[in-house]
Amino acid sequence: MDPTDQRRRTANARADFLSAGASVSGAVPEIVAASWQRSLQAGVDTDEVRAQYFQDLDTSSRLVRSAQPIIDRLSGEAADIPLSIALTDSKARVLSRLDTSSAVGARLDGISFASGFQYAEGNVGTNGVGTVFEAGQPVHVVGAQHFHERLQPFACAGAPIRDPLTGHIEGVLDISCLAEDSNPLMRSLVRTAAQNIERSLLLDRSVLQQALFETFVKTDSRTRGAVLAVGGSVVMGNSVAQALFDPAEQRTIQEHLRYLGTRKGHVVDEIELPTGNVVRLHGTRVIVGDTVAGVVVEVVLRHEEPAASARRRSVEAAPVTSVDRPAVRHRSAATRPVSQSPLWKRACAEILAALAQHQALLVVGETGAGKFSLVVDLYKRATPAGRSRLVDAAELGKDSFGSEPLEAVSEPTLWIFRNIDGLSSDGTKRLNAILLAVADGESPAYIAATLSDANVDSELPFRAALVHFEHSVTVPPLRHRTEDIPMVVAQVLRKLSALRERRVSPAAMRVICGYSWPGNIRQLEEALRAALGKRPVGEIRPEDLPGYCHQSARRQLTGLEAIERDAIVRALHDADGNRVQAAAALGIARSSLYRKLRTFGIETI
Template sequence: MSGLTTSRPDLRVEPDVVDRRSRLVAAAEPVLADLAEQLGDAAYCVVLADRESRIVDVPVGARRLRDRLAGLGVVAGGVFLEETTGTNSIATAHELRQGIAVHGEEHYLEPFKGFSCYGHPITHPVTHRLEGVLDITCFDRDDSPLLRPFLARAAHDIEERLLRTARRAEQRMLAAFQVAAAGRNRPVLVLGEGVVLANPAAVELLDPVDHIRLRELADGVGRRGTGASPQSPPVRSVRLTSGREVSVRFQAVAPGADGVLFEFTDPGEVRPTAPRRGPVRRAPARTADCLPGTPVYIGGAAGTGRTTTARSLTGADRVLIGAFDASEAAVRGEAAWLVDLDAAADGAPGLLLVEDVHLLPEACAVRLRRLMERPDLWIALTGAPLAELTGHGAAVAAACPAQIELPRLRDRTEDLPDLVRAMLDDLGLGGRLRFTSAALAALAGHPWPGNLRELRTVVRTVVGRRSAGDVTPRDLPAGYQVSPRLRSMTPLERAEHDAIATALRECGGNKLRAAERLGISRTTLYSRMRTLRITV
């Protein structure tokens, strides 16, 4: 199904991507050195691969066997996945997340059928995430059943060293937190892998969802460094889920450490050292600014809340006297539609709502523009985004002095926590059900082609499954369990991300069907999913 033949692999070799200073390598080095001493000149090779199933090194092995494997792509940077190399001890252990033995003919690729291989996953003891795969390979004639427990013991030793490294990192984070928080009333926070340290001021200031934004803000700090000196750590202005804007100074807790220290101040106290990056969106006009009697156009993609925004214009002294859908003019006939529109316009004073005006026929658009000129009549219109309007729809919208442009949900994911809370409140579950930060982060990675309407459907689906407690990513519909995008994307990458995520969602997570729908091979789909950080 992946288009892979048994004669040769579809192997990628990415030596420049290999991280030889990672936690995995640091934890594995003493264990691998011990394996080299134990194996001596025996005809075995030990291979270490990272969490992407990319070979980091082949540090142990007889020269003849290592040269033979190198000719088959078993070199630093070689990516061994089942869809590109078939069944083997690295790819299959990575896929199954469990120890595996592959003997001779059990290999999918013909060139590997002369070998016996054992693979074992390396799992982080704290986070329980896959960190890599350890493999031992030999010629089929040198196979031994003792290799399986031998390899499992070595993988366990690496995991133990990862645990000790994590504990030392926690100690460094605690020390940095204590120094920063000592004698201060300002909020102080430390975020590490599986660790959150916060003083009372930070607990009061921050919502768990804010942690996601802070992690994204500090992406690249820590092991990779920021490029800023310790004397001048970067400062950014951040808007929290509460709506409050604060300045935050952040830096790695120690060179080579994963934890990041955040110190918060009011915006006026510290001037940011660098401007915030990213696209600047024009703030939409507020509904409160739309004066009665002034025609208003509310534009946006379907599902962005155009109707809700229009109806919010009414109040105790603003009554909705009629709501019309432009699409009905084609169904009922233009004459009948215009008769009802005129009758509503001649009734009691209030707000007259006409939706989807970009679909209006010419005669209806002309009549609507005349009604908009009446000083005693207040009209609100909804329709497509202003930039997409043409013809009569554009002319009607242009005649509105007040215009509100509603952004797509994917461009306002920072509002997701408030939107989800409001939807839960509408369903009467606001105090009983809570979306965790991990669940909100998964939703933030979704392209949301259906905007608020689609989000409301997801929330209702979750409510149908559980009515109290914390909602985790596992409680979301399968097609929405998407990891957040951890890096900024170009417009082309974003479009590609959205197309792949939509295809996966519509195919229920079936990658083969999604690849067929997109017109690409499954191998290409897997590759692009890894590059764009899409997981299902």
């Protein structure tokens, strides 16, 4: 078909679609037609570009490092062609853009296709970035095929860049030019370049793993003790570590090493294992460029419980058997299990010590990790006759906030100032006045404050009040205390179902334990509340849990992706995990289903 006739046909099809929702079957490629439908359902404005701007870009990531040489080479080869080459992250945010033509670059600036702007399909409609994420495959969008009016002067070809090991889309490579300069070879060109970046990612990952392995070998050669290494999906341990610690102890140490890998400072620590044994960890972070490849440590057994030693000998002598994991049941407060997480135990011990010494305590941790609840619970345990008073940051910021905290009290009182990182300048001044008054008074008052660890290094107003605090404690996120998840699930169920006994099936518990819980205990509570809503009585099963619980993908899904993920999870449960039946029920090819399972990280069904 003549290019002019094709452009006219596409423009007419788009006009009919927007005016009456008419079918565009055959008028445009299926991938474009599906994108138009999604864009319409998402309420994309066809006239105004609504690309959101972000400042928190990681421009020194492994993706950028791996992609830059390929982009430079591609730019050199296309120096005589007026185009622009862009790289995005996994959230469709433009990380970099390299122009071979200043004229094309200026026009792209006019539609906010520039570093920091997000080109998700739900914001700007059909395009060579957002549509790649939605379709999971390369796309070529020309002229009127763009849903948005202001994007129609351009042609863009985009291809996904997948992590070679996980299959997750790490970003998109996009080539854009004016529509009249479009060439069908653009799609092949960008796909080849994206594949080259994926090979570079694999090589980069291999470099990280090689560096971790070399450090592990060097450490093992100079010590006769136990050596463990953790990095990404790699776990290594020498023969001494295998013999000295049972599998549960090794998992606890490994989880703690992952935690230490995310922190600053020296890799030196001492933790108590579930058996009661105490070990000292001393090692190093392995860093390649700006990336932490992992952690390698020597593990020294500082104290071994006699009972643990006896259990170890009996386990070594006993035959190995396989048993099913029991369902989680409610227990009375007297028989409630205690935490097995060294990080959680440490946080509890440090909070109790600070309360015992009347030290003003700062409790730091991720949102939803249970900071406030933990402080209150430990205070009540240590001071049964005491009372507690919560003061939220929003309350301190109000002019109507009273002076009750300044008044003398006759009984022990714990004042908890929650989310102080949200304080305004006026709120910070009020907090300062309260803390000064308490310090000068003689009332039996305890002071604690909570804040998000994401804001610890910020320049927010609350920092002016930190001088009043004598001790800080970090509460670990739920993903770094996986050994406690069955216990936490039982506690949450007890809270949600009151006096009724509720259980979680072993299969559902495997799903829960496999999820990373970025929203921590608060998100777990929401998930279990939703499951109880689906199954008011009886044992909670995997299909009762929200769809996101079944995914291991780390990137944030768009609204449409979340809907699609939930539909896939329901179809798989209805088909008892049969992929062929699920694909047929969803009306998609089996290969498409497998690709979406990799994209969403669905592995538990």
